[in-house]
Amino acid sequence: MAAEMVLSDSAAWGSQELTNAAAAVAKAAAVGKEGGKGPAAAPRAAQGAMVVVVGAGPAGLLAAHFLARHHGCRVEVYDRRGHPGPIPIRPGDEDDDDRAFALAMNVRGGGAVAAAGLDPAAFTSVPGTHMCxxxxxxxxxxxxxxxxxxxxxxxxxxxxxxPRVVGSRQAFVRALLHQVEQQQAAAAAAAGGSAKGGSVAFHWGQPFVSADLAARTATFEKGEVGATFSVEYDLLVAADGYWSRVRRAAERQAADLCVTTSPxxxxxxxxxxxxxxxxxxxxxxxxxxxxxxxxxxxxxxxxxxxxxxxxxxxxxxxxxxxxxxxxxxxxxxxxxxxxxxxxxxxxxxxxxxxxxxxxxxxxxxxxxxxxxxxxxxxxGMQVHASQLHAPGVVLLGDAGHAVSPATSNGMNSALEDALVLSQALEACGGDLAALPERYTAARLEDAHALQWMDRAMSALVGRGGAAAALKASLVARVILSKATGGWVRPHALVLLKDGSLPYGEAARQVRRDAAVAKLVATGLGVALVAAWLKGKAH
The missing domain is CATH 3.30.9 (D-Amino Acid Oxidase; Chain A, domain 2)
Incomplete structure (x- = not known):
């Protein structure tokens, strides 16, 4: 039986995220009732199953913790980088490389962290995290x-x-890893040396090489150049970013998985x-x-x-x-x-x-x-996938639905992916074989909606009818929200950054508002033309 989910004491972080994720749970349950495509795979119980996570970024770490702590899986996490370093960060210890800029964790991402039983407040309260x-x-x-x-x-x-928590990507990784390792050590000590409710083991500096989806094996590179080894898995989690090697390996072997990337x-x-x-x-x-x-x-x-x-x-x-x-x-x-x-x-x-x-x-x-x-x-790259799974594989974060920084939701949506994955596994009774398709059913619509809004936000800097309608709807929402004391909700693009609106609902509001703005503009144009013609007639 899956371990009981423990919520953070911070209601501000947890409650909104669990509300946002309720729709995903309903979708996942519906797939179980209606049935999926193709023959059903033989059930695979999550308790004690082997899960391989590729990528120890925020999504990979949180997914590993959910699967081990709440579903009893044996999780092995592989990352091509070395260990990110301890908390607190020592004076003079560079906490990041030149590539990673500051990220902001909103209520969406923080709620997913809280739902996993970790404490998002500790990201800033523990000295030496370099976050605020x-x-x-x-x-x-x-x-x-x-x-x-x-x-x-x-x-x-x-x-x-x-409030939002701000820090570098590496700082978030360190803070998450610190808490995951602490909880794993505490669970192992309580169980007399082995965490019976599941475990997480980390393998640093071991990049993913390939996978055989039919045989359920993944191959990694050892520290020595050219030396490789293979591990068997019951579930393979791709959390290795925009350039995901796992996704590309899955594409070659799964006809239903079609991925396009934007430059x-x-x-x-x-x-x-x-x-x-x-x-x-x-x-x-x-x-x-x-x-x-x-x-x-x-x-x-x-x-x-x-x-x-x-x-x-x-x-x-x-x-x-x-x-x-x-x-x-x-x-x-x-x-x-x-x-x-x-x-x-x-x-x-x-x-x-x-x-x-x-x-x-x-x-x-x-x-x-x-x-x-x-x-x-x-x-500013995007990854658009036809589905977020392949046989025995799930795609999390940028590996499945990368977006530009304009949305302020790249990391937040990746953290939410881990929560939705856990909820989908709960909805299918802990059956890992049913999980990949169930996860896609629960998450794909929101993932595509976020990408649509990412493109819409890029349109704000453009000109023409679509950009003008979007800008007009944004201004109108801001004015009406202030005039009515909040009775009219702020624009979805504003709520999107706060993390207080599901992606699918936000996209529908943006489309409706833009359509109304176009109709109003068209009506005003017709009225002005009619008035001009009437004046000419006189």
């Missing part, structure tokens, strides 16, 4: 940030309904360790508790003109901890980087001077120096 809670986002242009001496600038502050639409560099400045409230004041803010700084019009036009660049800034300092991620379309890559710090100083003149003067030299040498990485 934020209550709002500050939106500003590069020439509109608050200035030294009290100049307020033209920044706009948008408050969150619930990256932006590239970014990460600047780290900037000294906090008092007039930009990115984090609590030194030695004080409280909340920080996220800053989204869009390139000033002068910078865009100097570049010859095109979409503006942007900085995403956060302060995970006082020790880590401020992290700033510069994102631009590919064409903007072409003249800068391989250049000197002087070229980046000019970019900052023209496009972001209100950034603190004390940061300019350090930012330019780091930008000149930091690696450049792609972002």
């Amino acid at each position: 809670e934020v209550r709002d986002t500050v939106l500003a242009r590069g020439d509109g940030l608050p200035r030294v001496g009290g100049g307020r600038g033209s920044a706009i502050t948008i408050a969150f309904d619930q 990256p639409n932006h590239q970014y560099k990460v600047v780290r360790g900037l000294r906090p400045v008092p007039h930009l409230r990115l984090g609590p004041a030194a030695g004080q508790s409280g909340y920080g803010s996220l800053f989204m700084v869009t390139e000033a019009k002068a910078g865009v003109r100097a570049a010859g036009g095109g979409p503006p660049g942007s900085f995403f800034m956060s302060q995970p901890s006082e020790e880590a300092g401020v992290t700033a991620v510069l994102s631009m379309v590919h064409a903007r980087w072409q003249g800068l890559e391989g250049g000197t710090a002087a070229a980046y100083r000019e970019l900052l001077r023209v496009g972001y003149p209100s950034l603190p003067d004390s940061w300019a030299e350090e930012m330019a120096a780091q930008l000149a040498v930091r690696p450049l990485y792609d972002t």
